[in-house]
Amino acid sequence: MATDTYAAEAAESELELAFHPMDQFIVKPLFGEGVVGMFTVTNVTLWMALAVLGVIALLVFGTSSRSVVPSRIQSVAELCYGFVRKMVEDVAGKDALPYFPYIMTLFVFIVFSNFLGLLPMAFTTTSHIAVTAVLAMLVFLTVTIMGFFKHGLGFLGVFWISAAPLPLRPILALIEVISYFVRPVSHSIRLAGNMMAGHAVVKVFAAFAPMILIGWIGVLVTPLSILAITAIYALEVLVAFIQAYVFTILTCVYLKDALHPHH
């Protein structure tokens, strides 16, 4: 009996995953093998460049004709522009419009990176905390420096909630300071975590798909896992857009705090 279970276990251990679900996030040099240095051209570089080229194709070449009756691609570009502009106006206010180009840049770059990452065999650049942390730190530094530049020390009023009763204010100020400095952490890990988790889930289900080659259990598992991949993929398309939207809208919220620090 015991030997049977050992044999079964040995047989099972040979059925290892054909690929590891986290393999897709490995940063590899694009040309040849070797270590990844500061200036190595890697798959991250390639897919970021593709995202930038996609943005250029949509926003520069798409709108180059500037016809009154827009072509299909021009109307997509206009829709995108109007969407972000309305978001900045609604969330951060009219006086945040000078910062609209930056927020538009963030939005289209993240949207293109997320959607390009959904292509089979693609690399999702936004699934790396290194990438999103740079984006989030830039937002954090921009907003903080801009706040001090505009309001001087009055910017510290963002921590001093004058609507609260006086004895509570120091405690709230402490909480506000902590939550202010945690912003870039949550801002970056939200995007990277969502992208990474979604793609890893797709790969985990993909690993179950070839079980039909193994035995009768695969008759049940394979169709289910292929259905699950389809469903998760559809969800990921939604998440790719929503996470870009959330990243941008949070940038707008932080911008509003810096422009109007007094609660």
Added chain:
Amino acid sequence: MEGDVVQMGAYIGAGLACTGMGGAAVGVGHVVGNYLSGALRNPSAAGGQTATMFIGIAFAEALGIFSFLVALLLMFAV
């Protein structure tokens, strides 16, 4: 041996940090559910509050993200 125990503790802790996801799920579900019940009562006001809902979701989700952060720290930094 001692290192193994520490490693084991770190892995168990990283697994336990996943329970934080449940909290984030409850929070996000609460935000969206309340938004929806409000939106069905007054559909004309719903459009203007979508952005607020997403901000609320983001803040509720942030605390779930910290459990992921704890898991990452336990896996790679301890």
